[in-house]
Amino acid sequence: MSSSTGTAFRITTFGESHGPALGVVVDGCPPRLALAREEIQRDLDRRRPGQSRLTTPRGEPDQVEILSGLSRDGRTLGTPIGLLIRNEDARGGDYREMDEMFRPSHADYTYQAKYGIREPRGGGRASARETAARVAAGAVARKLLQVDTGVEVLAWVRQVGSITSDVDPAKVRLAHVERTPVRCPDPAAALRMIECIDQVRREGDSIGGVVEVVARGVPAGWGEPVFDKLEADLAKALLSLPASKGFEIGSGFGSLGMKGSEHNDPFVMRKGRVRTKTNQSGGIQGGISNGEAIVCRVVFKPTATIRKPQVTVDVDGRRRTLAARGRHDPCVLPRAVPVVEAAVLLVLADHFLRQRAIAR
Amino acid sequence: MSSSTGTAFRITTFGESHGPALGVVVDGCPPRLALAREEIQRDLDRRRPGQSRLTTPRGEPDQVEILSGLSRDGRTLGTPIGLLIRNEDARGGDYREMDEMFRPSHADYTYQAKYGIREPRGGGRASARETAARVAAGAVARKLLQVDTGVEVLAWVRQVGSITSDVDPAKVRLAHVERTPVRCPDPAAALRMIECIDQVRREGDSIGGVVEVVARGVPAGWGEPVFDKLEADLAKALLSLPASKGFEIGSGFGSLGMKGSEHNDPFVMRKGRVRTKTNQSGGIQGGISNGEAIVCRVVFKPTATIRKPQVTVDVDGRRRTLAARGRHDPCVLPRAVPVVEAAVLLVLADHFLRQRAIAR
Amino acid sequence: MSSSTGTAFRITTFGESHGPALGVVVDGCPPRLALAREEIQRDLDRRRPGQSRLTTPRGEPDQVEILSGLSRDGRTLGTPIGLLIRNEDARGGDYREMDEMFRPSHADYTYQAKYGIREPRGGGRASARETAARVAAGAVARKLLQVDTGVEVLAWVRQVGSITSDVDPAKVRLAHVERTPVRCPDPAAALRMIECIDQVRREGDSIGGVVEVVARGVPAGWGEPVFDKLEADLAKALLSLPASKGFEIGSGFGSLGMKGSEHNDPFVMRKGRVRTKTNQSGGIQGGISNGEAIVCRVVFKPTATIRKPQVTVDVDGRRRTLAARGRHDPCVLPRAVPVVEAAVLLVLADHFLRQRAIAR
């Protein structure tokens, strides 16, 4: 019972990694928005497996089909948009051992404990494959925000392991991100990241990192007081991504080194608008956007699936040794980039519509 | 429209800092739970202002009144529990300047942008005073979890500015936390933290820090796949607290230094139960509790209200200088401890009931 | 867990009949709406007990206190509006017998079965006293609709027992309704209804009837496809009122005598607007308002509390005879009128805001 998210722009997803299909229903999208299948496919292609040697070789074309919600001339009807992605390359055989063993730091054991049953092939519903549906829905949110508000959301790999990069959230562009398969717009850092990922792959190991994301053009006034603060909804959306372990906005954990007098963002007038001189707030104050760029970061752990042998127990409680044979990414970061964007886009589209409901 | 949170155990709060009262409606609490006013008051007293020289001198007794939901013999009826806390010491005069100026890194400007109106006295709805209602509701969640599941939630101050502490989440007890007004159970660190807070107070400045929280006794199986992952709901709850800037669970940002083979938590059998040897996962895997201690951390920025003069603009866009005169905390951390506990308790109570709905 | 209703304009109520207080939190009301306590009190006064010999003599002043959500100059802040009504005349003694016996066609037995506990004094949460909170919230909805849309909602008693009336929903005014204590705007029918109610009161019995309600000025386009059709939300709101047993909209059960060619509402142009010649649809087509008057009816059963002795069982399963001594209305219809209005107002305010969220 957690397959839906959002209040006014609301999506519902379904699908297991190795079942017939993944899908999503996008509900609440305003009518008369021109929307082409290609606009959804474009984001899916960025998330698709097999894009480079940095990612899993699973051969999923991830072609999306629009099942409802569009007029014959390609405009939204205001009714729910049903999107379908068939699973094509689901090799069940690779996962036979998972029937019996709980893979460390995977969801095998917890799903079994929760439901008393689980789909072991590819992790079932717990697989990151599920995020394809979010990316498809996020593409609809992206189009809505683009057309109605000019808001632009862009993410990139900021850190892999201990390799950091130098990127200016105010200036980075999609072309910079897509220049390398690791999706880090700092070319020097990107090279070292690629080497690092190659290295851990050869070792049969894995590595984590940080994705940074910026939303530019969000007007002041989106977000809600108290429980649905904009940063709270962003934190939830990003912590609901597989393998994420932490979130920060603006100064984040970096605020620990500052005093209030250093951390506060002074207000100034610029071109007749109230602006802040610095952006420690990350574009949100009291849960509500202040018109500055919204900047946040999410940390992803090293992929749990590794080729190196690991100690674990099986479903009968016996000690076992496991060496994964399924296809997987040694580092989820490059493919996480469009997923992070989708998560942020969905939150923003929702708060955009929520704000419209109460604006007088 | 974000005054409610939770799905099965659901609360709704109301109240401005300087209005007549704060309140909360707790809906979905199971019936026949013995609940005394004192059990709620106890948690409120820990959050209450004026406890020590580390906190604001505002003199709020914060006495809670139970308006509904209890039988004459003090058991829950299954109907909504209405809780009321009157505001007593609301000195409107202190805040006259705020009518005109946007305080840096406060919500004055964003509320004005969102609503075209705002209550400047004490920050209105954006004030951390709002968290009193969460603490009251959290006390109900605490009692429910205690009686029905044995789950125990405990938070403490882990870091103030750059002063760190050494605390074992598996062993720390409430008495250790309450030993010092700064609520850090490491006595040496506590002393240094108190000094540091005293120092910034004297400077008219403020400081932030990290609160750590543990939930012990959570059985395997709480939480949901995909959007309402347990860590996602925790992240949202903690990022919805005033002044919080980041969240991490288990290894969190510390996972950046590890490879998968180091980070994965090997499964082992202990006393006939599936356990993990390490707890990088922080007690949650794939969004669902695995029976280990749930450990997470939230970072709070330095309090935005400081006595030091600051540059800002007023409602007419003129440059102004502001030196706060309202009462405030130089460091929110000590009083944030029971608030963090409440946030976690509310999430856990909700997932406890959600899991019962589907268990067959 | 059903103390909230509404999606964009959302209310949460609490309170038992004989507890300390009733209350409601109104969330989602747009900001900068002028709102006076008296506007809420006015509707409460129409629902208040003891208005005439037709209603219960319970002496509740039902004075409302606004706890939050308003600025000092009486405008909504956009934050939740907390409203409180203290219970004053709660004579617990009258209800001692109810501790032991299940009153026929009351909720005593079902609450006991559901919760394993119940508050017998005055029916606890199941008492129609709970509707005071809805009326208070409805008054806020009324003001919002009035100011922002011009929508007007008016209800009246259409039938008591078998006494019907002749009222034109297009023309009836509040003054006509309030002319008699029975709230039937047809003077001749009103007289006979009053006589009938007096008669059943003298007999120690009770009688039911039909309330009709009209919403005038609703523009075309409110409501939603599929599950939240406007008539579906109205039906839910009206069937959630104590003692209601049925609902119909437009032609309702009267459509049984017609063929499609008679029942369909032909479209015509009037003053440049698309209108319908007849209004069998009751102002809603496909779940969405069509700009005509919304007309629906709700039937209330005879009050379950009667003085006449009745056969029942007690909590130990023994056969008992019960003759109610508590204060009660022989006919709920006159006091149900403002409650029906509130239910309809809350649904309309919600759909008004929902429509604004998606309008492009």
Add this chain to the structure above:
Amino acid sequence: MSSSTGTAFRITTFGESHGPALGVVVDGCPPRLALAREEIQRDLDRRRPGQSRLTTPRGEPDQVEILSGLSRDGRTLGTPIGLLIRNEDARGGDYREMDEMFRPSHADYTYQAKYGIREPRGGGRASARETAARVAAGAVARKLLQVDTGVEVLAWVRQVGSITSDVDPAKVRLAHVERTPVRCPDPAAALRMIECIDQVRREGDSIGGVVEVVARGVPAGWGEPVFDKLEADLAKALLSLPASKGFEIGSGFGSLGMKGSEHNDPFVMRKGRVRTKTNQSGGIQGGISNGEAIVCRVVFKPTATIRKPQVTVDVDGRRRTLAARGRHDPCVLPRAVPVVEAAVLLVLADHFLRQRAIAR
């Protein structure tokens, strides 16, 4: 934004009448429930067009595909169940006139007013074809209730136009209902109903009627106080069905002829259980089931689509004459029977799970 319904057992539907497909996501179904595609297909086959000369000749096979949520051995996984029904016989040509004209008592005009766009082929989202998705989801609810609670839901045609029938809700069986194409278990009435429907079809006209539905085996304690009363949720579910104009439970509008002393259901002990002697309450008291059969009725208007020429206006406001050529049912009642069952099943499954969440 109303494509979802339910709180704990929650469904989300999508699809237009003449788009690629209809579908539904069932979320919250407990795990380990054996569920076969055939069990879903069986209910769909009862709703399918073209079953007899009483229904539309549109040739939709309505074959359901299960996309997710089931294990390889056919048990629910606890994850969302995605169900897909392709539209096969969508003759767009039949509906060309609807591009230009607003069909009387259809949703053409209101959708246009709401969204500024509409899908005219077959009524788009407003088509009763949408109910196929509800029936598919209802079959899952039926299986869950059957296995876990023994609850059984059965509906039948009680009245067509002015032709009434004599059916005992306590004894009627599915076989009786399915004996005739009109789905009225009273054979004499069924014959007259069939004749009547045949007659209006020949006239190019249409007729309405009443469907009655019973839920047997519901234990005492399902339902909620105040807003989500069981009868309120039933009313909403049934009024959200296309063409429904009214709802009643138990005595319903028939209570108008009774006094309280006649209408109240005396409690009696039967086989050690608290029962009621009569069932005017329709199995629900104070919003909560009392263990008696739940009996309610819904009235459907005459089908809006008729062959007889009708006056209307076109999108340019010009007076036009319309004679429908699309395929349609002269009377929706026979096919509404499984749809009514589905609506009731979905409400009951939801309240079954909601009650489990709070039972201590």
